[in-house]
Amino acid sequence: MTSPADLAQLLAAVPGVVLRSSDELYPGRGAGLPVLEIQNAHGRAVLALQGAHLLSFVPQGGRDLLWLSPLAKFNPGKAIRGGIPLCLPWFGGHPDKSRGLPAHGFARTSDWQLESAEVLADGRHQLVLGLKDTLLTREMWPHHFHFRFAITVGSELTVMLEAEHQGHVPVEFTAAMHSYFAVPNVAECVIEGLAGCEQINTLGGITRLHNEGDVVIRDVHDSVYLDVPAVQIIRTPSGQTRIDSDTRSAIVWNPGTNALKGGDIGPAYTGFVCVERGDAFDNAITLKPGEVYRANMTISG
Template identity: 30%
Template structure:
């Protein structure tokens, strides 16, 4: 799934984990475990690949994604933080969409291995550059548990002396066989449709993928399910710390408009995101933290 990146190994960090780079020096953490393969870009703390041995990849990555320090990667699980979508008037104009975490350099804080898989921690801390965009002190930790299940936990810690509020998402691109083979269920019945001026709509909690979709569903009562007949699998997504699930596909015209997505890319991806989208966000007091997570099995 990531063989097209042509990486060169730079160092070995554990039995299953190595640091590798492309020809421009862009850094990746490559996990080759007896039960799974995975990869992260240190730029963005960004999971770009997860695949259990003998199965289709769980996570979708664009074959035409751009890898540089200025742009978020198309595919994988971009981390939207500390805002979702536009920053809003209170923070000012001309701020990057979906925050700065997905275009910042993260550090590897911890690696643990077992027969079941690998656990990783990545850290992003405030700096002079981040405080120019968002005037708060923080420590953002991504905990990744890679076993027969994929669990990502985004921990927002307030290391300053004043409260902050954040919005964000684990913007998960799922790898699917084809839109017509898939059905999503377990959703909340109430959602707002961003393609219809955020019109609030009530449905039956299920969805077929047959047109452009950009909808924010209120938090699911239990698990969100994606049935993929052609892959013969059901993905079960359990989200916590979120107030909503965001579902998205650019469909035909949208994919064609993206330079970093193949024109047919919409046929093999679908996004189901664990998100905090309410205008007020989540408030984190000094010395406290909040965890946004997604578990996919």
């Protein structure tokens, strides 16, 4: 992780970005992790250095578009429930189940470095975090890499995920920006922009379907939609959230009443829906040595 002294030096020239402990913003939730609070005339965001994990985004005068579980814990090496976790270099379970590797890769629980931070001419902030391979990551994924995650905080939130393959052999790569979006009641939201897509329902095995229309959440929902349009819109009785991305997959998830059995969501499951953009399942990428994968996403109210 970037040392406190290096962080202080980097941020001294960037007004509106403050290094805090998660305990200051979310007291009593675990051992605590360093987070960056970013605020300007256009909006506010909170970003954990562990996982390059966005926890909150509030456009000026608006509501938080992201959902963070009231039961979320902030502990080193443990995934945080909510916000936008980064799932890479594999999405879901690792293909070799015998190895016992963590679901959704290692990036979301790794310590990322703050590589740059600046105030743009229009008053927005742009930050870039990076993650490079280590002995530990190469035990799980035997390749040299440089991952980067750039966020731009304004009236919209724009992010870019980049994976540079620095190894010597082609490698299969999957990724998702596992976005948890806040909704008043998941049972009353409608997700537009997935009609006509192939749907892979992962509940109780793998079932392939043709999705005919808008997506609504009846109870437990866990499906991957392939070759999706750029834009999805989450509509609720009180407003909407727009997701715009150049990735090819969308994963829609909510645990439904299964969340009541324990874990770090509980009855709060009614307050979010995951509409995750990325490239997974049939949309997996094969990266050749020297190739760079890029995925862009913008969210707005």
